[in-house]
Amino acid sequence: MKVTPSAQEAITPERIVHAAVKIADAEGLAAVTMRRLGAALDREAMTLYHYTPSKHALLAALIDHILGQIAHESARIAHDDWRDTVRSRCLAARRLMLRHPWAPALITAQDETPAAAWPIYELLIATVTAGGFDNELSHRTVHALGSMLFGFSSELFQPDAQSPEPDPAAMRAMAERFPHLARMASAVVHERDGALSMCDTRAEFIFTLDLVLDGLERARTA
Structure with missing residues (x-):
């Protein structure tokens, strides 16, 4: 028996985002199109524009969803x-990013800070302020941690999968x-588990994170 539109589950912006996340997780972000979403939700693609006016708006909603989590x-x-708190938060964010490996590239492609990032920064500044940081060191902390607050490290040059x-x-x-570079490259074996890219592995992430946190603690007590 064919399901009529009235009997179908109602379309909401939240359902669209969840469907888009599911597609991106399974097939990559490039697979997230209005046509593909329409098929997943059993709706015409044009119907979805009533809830999300453009592909740009959809991608912004995906960012808000991930950062909100x-x-x-x-x-x-x-x-x-404070170091244990910030470290645990960064590692928790990383576990989320490993479930959605398409998200780091989407986040770093933004020209402006997404509004959903501000609560994460607010939590960080509240934590380090309680730990004895002044305003200047709090500001430097935000920059020093960078994308690690969101669970990944941002690399300048990352070979694409089709290179x-x-x-x-x-x-x-x-x-x-x-x-020297060649000798190092031949000697270092990158882990596969917990990796978001060639060099953004869990081991490298933790190593860098701990260096930053220890350096900030030295600055705080200086």
């Missing part, structure tokens, strides 16, 4: 030491010109 989880985390394999002759020439 981070803020919600962060608000539940509190320890006696061709490097030419062996070119690699040998590079090794002759940059011997």
Whole structure:
């Protein structure tokens, strides 16, 4: 029996976002189109524009959804030491990002700070202020932690998944010109579990996070 529109579950902006997240998780962000969403929700694509006026608005809603989850989880985390609190919040955010690996690129592509990021910053500043930071060091803390507050580290140059394999002759020439870099690259084995990109692994994330937190604590007590 065909389900009539009146018998279908009502379309809401929340349902659209949840469907978009599910598609992005399974197939990547490029698969999130109005046509694909319409098929997932058993609606005509044009119907969805009544709830989300454009693809840009849909992507903004996805960012708000992810950052809202981070803020919600962060608000539940509190320890006696400010470093433990911030560290746990960053790692909780990272666990969320690993479930939605398309999100870091979407967040970093924004020209302006999303409004949903402000509660995360507010929690951070409240925590470090209670830990003895003044306004100047609190400001520096926001910049020093950067995207780690959202569970990932932002890399300047990240090879794309479709990049061709490097030419062996070119690699040998590079090794002759940059011997220290080549030796390091051949010796370091990147972990696969807990990785959001080639170098943004959990181990690298924790190493950098701890360096920043320890450095901020030294600045606080100086």
